[in-house]
Amino acid sequence: MRRPMVAGNWKMHGTCDSVADLVEDLANQVFPSGVDVAVFPTSLHLGFVVECLEDLPVSVGAQNCAHEAGPGALTGEISPAQLVDAGCKLVLVGHSERRQIMGESNELLVRKFAAAQASGLTPVLCIGETLEQRDAGKTLEVVGQQLDSVIEELGIGAFVNAVIAYEPVWAIGTGLTASPQQAQEVHAAIRAQLAKENSEVAQGVRLLYGGSVKAANAAELFGMPDIDGGLIGGASLNADEFGAIVRAAGN
Ligand code: PEP
Numbered sequence: 001m002r003r004p005m006v007a008g009n010w011k012m013h014g015t016c017d018s019v020a021d022l023v024e025d026l027a028n029q030v031f032p033s034g035v036d037v038a039v040f041p042t043s044l045h046l047g048f049v050v051e052c053l054e055d056l057p058v059s060v061g062a063q064n065c066a067h068e069a070g071p072g073a074l075t076g077e078i079s080p081a082q083l084v085d086a087g088c089k090l091v092l093v094g095h096s097e098r099r100q101i102m103g104e105s106n107e108l109l110v111r112k113f114a115a116a117q118a119s120g121l122t123p124v125l126c127i128g129e130t131l132e133q134r135d136a137g138k139t140l141e142v143v144g145q146q147l148d149s150v151i152e153e154l155g156i157g158a159f160v161n162a163v164i165a166y167e168p169v170w171a172i173g174t175g176l177t178a179s180p181q182q183a184q185e186v187h188a189a190i191r192a193q194l195a196k197e198n199s200e201v202a203q204g205v206r207l208l209y210g211g212s213v214k215a216a217n218a219a220e221l222f223g224m225p226d227i228d229g230g231l232i233g234g235a236s237l238n239a240d241e242f243g244a245i246v247r248a249a250g251n
Contacts, residue, residue: 004204004249005036005163005223005229007124009063009092010044019045023052025239031057032250035229038090039236043078050087061090064221068109069119080119091116092121092231094146098168100130106149113150114120117161123232124163125150126210127190131170140169140189147193151245156197159205164190165231171211173233180220180227183209187226215244222249 011186014022019041031037038059041049050060062083070079083091093116094109104112109125116123127146131140143166150158166186168178177188187207194202209221210231231250236242 001207002204002228003016003034003036005038006242006246006249007038007040007061007090007165007208007209007229007231008211008242009040009095009231009233010042011063011097011233013237014042014045014047016045019049020052022237022239023049026053026242027056028248029239029243031243031246033057035246035250036247040090040092046083046086046088049225050142059089060087060094061121062088063092063095065093065112065116065121067108069115074207080116084120087112088121090124090163092124093125095126096128096167096172100169106146110149110153113158113162114154117154117158122161122163124165124208126165126167126231127210128167128169128172134168135172139186143186143190144193147190151194151197156194156201159194159201163206163208165208165210166168166190167210167231173212175212175249177212177221178209180224183221184226186222191216191226204241213242213245215248218245219251222251 023084038061040061040063065080066074066077070081093113098104112125127143129142133142171178191202206228208229208231209227213230215231
């Protein structure tokens with residue numbers, strides 16, 4: 001039985017004041033004990049959020065990390081080891097905004113994934129297709145390649161301590177959500193691809209869905225057999241909405 005997880009990606013949002021308000025509001029939420037909860041603030045706010053959430057069952061993760069464990073001469077980057085030192089447990093790897101806007105390739109992301117694991121972080125590997133790719137019938141091919149890039153370099157064992165987030169690019173921040181059936185189809189394909197290498201690992205790994213998840217659609221998505229929770233962007237900036245999504249994963 002996989003333990004559900006709901007994670008909030010705060011992206012490039014928040015000021016010192018608004019982040020303080022958000023963590024205070026999170027502290028007032030009732031989170032079911034059967035769900036792992038995590039938030040991903042900007043790097044600037046990580047230390048503060050770790051400190052504020054110390055007594056809550058909420059893990060803190062980073063949105064990105066360097067492709068080397070560090071320390072080293074890599075101006076502007078933050079090493080996975082520094083993230084661990086700051087109290088992080090997880091890191092997003094390959095969010096579509098970094099793939100699309102920052103041009104991060106599968107090759108670079110494999111290095112980030114490996115560096116994160118080597119430092120003791122759990123990588124949350126984000127994969128997903130664009131609308132053009134979906135319309136061209138290439139969804140499973142694209143997602144399969146993104147997954148394969150990690151399996152080929154690091155082996156299936158890399159997914160023993162990792163989370164995968166399927167996030168169709170066309171559904172991120174657009175208000176469009178994949179239907180539960182569309183999401184389940186891709187999640188089942190991801191699990192089948194992993195199972196070809198090792199069925200135990202495939203059965204154990206958590207597959208989150210991301211893309212305009214809200215309290216109103218969470219329960220239906222999380223009710224699908226291969227959807228083990230969600231990676232939540234916009235809706236995670238509202239503690240009440242995020243709390244309701246977490247509770248939907250606990251039902
Ligand atoms: C995301 O950024 O990972 C995401 C899923 O965003 P949203 O929920 O806003 O679509």
